Amino acid sequence: MKAWLPALLRMAVLLLLAVFIISPNWFEPLLKPLTENGAPAIYNQGSLLTLTLQHLRIVLMATVAATIVAVALAILVTRPAGAEFLPLSRSLVNIGQTFPPVAVLALAVPAVGFGEKPTLIALFLYGLLPIFENALTALTTLPGNVMEAARGAGMTGWQRLMKVELPLSAPVILGGIRLSVVISLATATIGSTVAAKTLGEVIIAGLISNNLAFVLQGGLIVAALAVLIYDGLSAIERYAARRMGQGAE
């Protein structure tokens, strides 16, 4: 019974999330006790469904861009031509990770103005780091005998990269993407402080008007999204690891 319980739980969360986003008014009686002075219990300045989709879109765009750039950079610094950049890129990643997401977000505003753009930039820059770090770790710790065999089989550098190195690195790179997505989902909520249309809008509206129902629904939707996506990506990662014969954990 243990095996199907988590799966069932996930399905239930997913279902609940979907129902809540599509017709939040069904839940009004549940949230009503949290409001004061007859304030609305369900966010009424925009549809939760649209906000959720916009939230996911920003995160998706930033993550795709970050993945492409981070993996390309990691490949570059692990080739002989870019090897000179390897130590520096490591320290840059270390330094970069000390930048708080809020600071990145706020500092992007003077450069590009308010709205979706600074959020995208912050998510992209902040998302780069975990992916780059994992891709670097994966590409520099490939088993030597496998690489030797690939070379012995007469594969060119390009073939080795596409057929051996990247597939073997896939699970670890996916781990980086998962971290990056979870950070981005959270950072995107802060994006609403610079006028990006995300679920953060609901939370901030709640904080400003002292309406706990808003805070709760915004927070729970983002949290549920984060947990579900984290779970889903972990599953893909385990699948990729199994395919590479690395047997998860």
Add this chain to the structure above:
Amino acid sequence: MTIRLDKLGVVIAAIVAYAAFLAPFATFRANRIVPGQARSILEALPSTLGMLLLAIVIAAAIVALLRTPLVLRLIAGVVALVALSVLIGVAGGFLTPAGNTFARVSPASGFWLLIFAFTLLLADVLTRLNLSPGARVGVLVLAALAIAALLVSGRWDSLSILKEYASRADSFWAEASKHVTLALGSLAGAVIVGIPLGILCHRVEKLRAGVLNVLNIIQTIPSIALFGLLIAPLGWVAVHVPGAAAVGIRGIGTAPAFVALFLYSLLPVVANTVVGLAGVPRAANDAARGMGMTDRQRLFDVEFPLAFPVILTGIRIVLVQNIGLATIAALIGGGGFGVFVFQGVGQTAMDLVLLGALPTVALAFAAAIILDAVIEMTATKRRVETA
């Protein structure tokens, strides 16, 4: 003789060329929120100083571009950074019309790019020098002293960010101490609770998966949501538990921020304690048992010291993360540097944003360097002892 180029130097020289000749060095605004006018290096400085700065920047870029000895690159980087830092202050004074207290001068993209380029050069030199942990902290202290000297000497007082500071000096230090208290206090709480919890998880296998899973889920909840979600339960506690309100527990403010940071801090501490203890060599434990050590002695004299560097790594993650997250506490009235960031965003006063963001970044950066050095020192000490 063939001229050999440094690959990173090409990147640096390209950035410098763009930043020095095409991008604005400083921005001049008639007051703190109107859009600014760009000023190039030669427009922003008295002509001799402007030429001097251009000469220094170009010379340093050439040193970076060619394959030169590390010492020369180090000197070039330091000289360029010092010249930039001092002269941006001069530009502030030069561009502000005499007696005008509304005009604002702030560093513009060209200045920041130049700083970035030469920091890159220095970072590369320092990485290649492979400094010892102590020396790295030394470099950090030197840099901090140099910045402090510039701040105290008043050379930067004509810059907009320091004018923002001047008009709220008191609240700046109050928020700074709140920020540090939040970050360090929640870390202390997490260490006090997390390490015993980690030890427990290590000893009792049944607990391990459950505890780590719950902490993992907490970690995925976005900070702003967790801050918000804690308002309700803490508000309830404040109303219903006698004495709670008296010790400062309230729905909004510092209490929910503290609790949220504490919850976020638990996972790295607990997980690293478990990993560290699991990595203690079996032989060490067997030897300790053979010597007749009790469980308690084994824990404190053998397992814990051996696992310490790994636990410290967890603490480093937490501290850097907390310093960043504490900015968000401002949204629920918890104070900290975030107050300036969000006020600045609200007033579209970017210098106010910088006033909050730069100290946060500096704190996080310093914490990372210091803790990295400590981790390396404890790890090497251990290797020497066991060797």
